[in-house]
Every structure is written in C-alpha cells, then in structure tokens.
Amino acid sequence: MGIEQQLNAGKHLATMRAVVQHRYGPPSVLALSEVAIPVPGSGGVLVRVSAASVHPGDYFVMTGKPYMVRLVFGLRRPRHGIPGMDLAGVVAAVGSDVTALRPGDEVFGWSTAGALAEYACVPADNLVPVPANVSVVQGAAVPTSAMTALQALRKIANVQPGQTVLVTGASGGVGSFAVQIAKAFGAEVTGVCSTRNVDLVRSLGADHVVDYTRTDFTRSEKRYDVILDNVEAQPLAAVRRALTLTGILIPNSGRGGRWLGPIRRIVKARLLSGFTRQRLKPFTSIGKRQDLLALADLLTTGQVRAVIDRTCALDEAADALRYVAAGHTQGKVVITV
Known part of the structure; x- marks a missing residue:
C-alpha cells in the first residue's frame, strides 16, 4: 500500500531516514535516525525528497548562534528537530484542501519543518513545479x-x-x-x-x-x-x-x-x-510563492541557472554544513536523498 493509500485509510505510516538534532550545537549534534513519516495537514503536501540544499542560515539555526535565532526557532532546543529548508522532489500525498498539486508532480520549494529527510511536509503554497529543463538537484538549490x-x-x-x-x-x-x-x-x-x-x-x-x-x-x-x-x-x-x-x-x-x-x-x-x-537598505528575505514562480520562469528561459559546488549523501549532512559555514562555496551545496 502506497503512502497516499495509507493516508486515505488512516493507517500509521512507516518510518523514514532523517537528519535529526535534539539540541543546538556544532555539526556533531546531527545524527541520521529513523523517524515517523510526517502526515500533511489539510493545506499541506507530503513530498518524497529527492534533493535538499543547505545554506549559511541552516548553520546558524543548527548552532543556535547568534542567540537571536532562538527567538524564532526555539529557545532551548530547535522547535523542528530536522534541519534544512530548500528541497525538490515528488509529491507523495496532498491534504484535503490542496487542488493545485497531485501525487506524482515534481516540485521544488521550501519547508518550514525540515528538509533533510526522505519525506517532508510542506505548505502547498511553498511549492511550484520544477521546470522541464531543470534537474531536481538544480531545483533544490534555488529557493x-x-x-x-x-x-x-x-x-x-x-x-x-x-x-x-x-x-x-x-x-x-x-x-x-x-x-x-x-x-x-x-x-x-x-x-x-x-x-x-x-x-x-x-x-x-x-x-x-x-x-x-x-x-x-x-x-x-x-x-x-x-x-x-x-x-x-x-x-x-x-x-x-x-x-x-x-x-x-x-x-x-x-x-x-x-x-x-x-x-x-x-x-x-x-x-x-x-x-x-x-x-x-538592509532587508530580510521572506519566502513568497510569486517570487518562486518568477524564478521558475527565469530558469525555464535559461536566464538563470543554479551553480552546484558539490553534492553529498544524507549521512554527510554534517560535513556539508561545515563546508558551507567556511564561506567559500561556488554556488550551492546539495544533499541528495
């Protein structure tokens, strides 16, 4: 029985591999663990993650430094135990209110509950289709x-x-x-x-x-x-x-x-x-679906492409974050799942 059928039948889902952290700290706090596959809410989408990229912001959230990040992500420990935001993959299941996406669609976007895992729950508005001329690795590098x-x-x-x-x-x-x-x-x-x-x-x-x-x-x-x-x-x-x-x-x-x-x-x-x-004019970037759609258009026309420095396996997430924190990447570092 597939993931979508299990959800429809109200059955308990199987487990998945995910990078997990239970406290703030250096990359050594990360561990590859078996956790339950999350269940999307009515407006959510369950994505089978193919690739996820990491960036300096992920490192700050992992370490909890500067301490101001803890006001947003959890005072004593990370509110979401799975790090990462940007991802690309295939829709595995959708919530009852989601009509624009269907199981089997290839999408990219950003998660608010962690991306370094085999599956991730993502609000439907945070996802758009991967352009036909863009690979999932490239798509994961974009958001x-x-x-x-x-x-x-x-x-x-x-x-x-x-x-x-x-x-x-x-x-x-x-x-x-x-x-x-x-x-x-x-x-x-x-x-x-x-x-x-x-x-x-x-x-x-x-x-x-x-x-x-x-x-x-x-x-x-x-x-x-x-x-x-x-x-x-x-x-x-x-x-x-x-x-x-x-x-x-x-x-x-x-x-x-x-x-x-x-x-x-x-x-x-x-x-x-x-x-x-x-x-x-300092500013803080905020994820917006319309901006992701605009980027999809630029990718489709070839005016923009993702530069990939290196790809890593899921169990190499700690090394990937150490490398990103050093500040000398050529483009993006992507973790393939």
Whole structure:
C-alpha cells in the first residue's frame, strides 16, 4: 500500500531516514535516525525528497548562534528537530484542501519543518513545479538563495535596464544568482570574487569581474547605482565610497556577536541612511510563492541557472554544513536523498 493509500485509510505510516538534532550545537549534534513519516495537514503536501540544499542560515539555526535565532526557532532546543529548508522532489500525498498539486508532480520549494529527510511536509503554497529543463538537484538549490537575490534586486533596489550593479560574494549561493538576475533585468553587472572564481563569475554573465585579492573595489574610481554586499569584507563607510551619490547599498550579511549577529550592522545602516542621499537598505528575505514562480520562469528561459559546488549523501549532512559555514562555496551545496 502506497503512502497516499495509507493516508486515505488512516493507517500509521512507516518510518523514514532523517537528519535529526535534539539540541543546538556544532555539526556533531546531527545524527541520521529513523523517524515517523510526517502526515500533511489539510493545506499541506507530503513530498518524497529527492534533493535538499543547505545554506549559511541552516548553520546558524543548527548552532543556535547568534542567540537571536532562538527567538524564532526555539529557545532551548530547535522547535523542528530536522534541519534544512530548500528541497525538490515528488509529491507523495496532498491534504484535503490542496487542488493545485497531485501525487506524482515534481516540485521544488521550501519547508518550514525540515528538509533533510526522505519525506517532508510542506505548505502547498511553498511549492511550484520544477521546470522541464531543470534537474531536481538544480531545483533544490534555488529557493532561499535565489529568492534573496531576486527580492534584493527587484523589490529593494528596483534595478532598471542600464543601471550599474556590483555584487560581492559573486560566486557564492546568493551572489551567483544575483549576478544572473541583475543581467536579466538589463543591468551592467560587476562581480567581486577571488582569483579561482573569476572564470565562473564571468560565465554567469558578469560584464566585469573584480578579483578582490588584487583590487579593492572601494578604492577605484568606478561608482555603482546598486551594491549587493553578501560578504561584509569592508566597513559600511568604505563600501559607500563605491556608490553613486544616490546609490543603494543592500547589506546582505553581518557577522556581529554571539547575541545579536547582523542586527548591529543593520541598525548602523539604517541610522546612516538618515544622513545621506545614498540609501542603505538592509532587508530580510521572506519566502513568497510569486517570487518562486518568477524564478521558475527565469530558469525555464535559461536566464538563470543554479551553480552546484558539490553534492553529498544524507549521512554527510554534517560535513556539508561545515563546508558551507567556511564561506567559500561556488554556488550551492546539495544533499541528495
């Protein structure tokens, strides 16, 4: 009897393999365990996970640092014991109120209850069909990082054709998508990266590539209408020097301390905005179905593609998160299930 038939018959579902953590801490707190397959609610979808990607936010949630993340994800221990958000797979069953998706549909999106497992329950509005020209591994790499880039460039900066856009961390998860999305919007794009990533960033469509090991973009004469700063390698005051007089700086990073993390940098940016014509606009990306659909269109037309650094097995999740935390990925790290 299949999963859908078991649900309809009200039968107890079998178990699945999942990466589980019972406390905050380093990657060593993760363990591969057998747990019950979750049951979707009326508006939910049970996805048989084919692939799931990890990003720095998953590392912060796993460690519970900065401590501010615990206000959202659980004060003493993670509210959801399975880490991860972004996934792609096949619909195994749907809730009674779900009409847009059916068992057998190939989908990608984000889960609010963990993705590093053989099955995941996902609100139906968090999923869209995987484009025909995109693999599930590529689809799993898209949601959080690409939506962050899209929202920063479209909603926050309102990038227009002919504008100049600079992206730091251009070879990373958010940066690799940002370079391509800015080009799709008609901007003149400059990517900042290390020597080993120059060819990659150029292949993504960047008009200019700055090797930060050789050139400090904040000290050049070039000025940009929009800067998406993904790495916090320079103080805000230095990055502002590279903006036009009315340019927009989007700080999409901020290490800070163990308590507040990026909050300090965000507050500083907002305060500075009150004393200059330049606009400093830190933001928090929020998952939206319409944005995921927009990304699906960009994937379908080939204007955007996911860069995959490496794939790992489910039992290698701890190593994958350690690697992501080091901050030198080329695009995304995907765990295949």
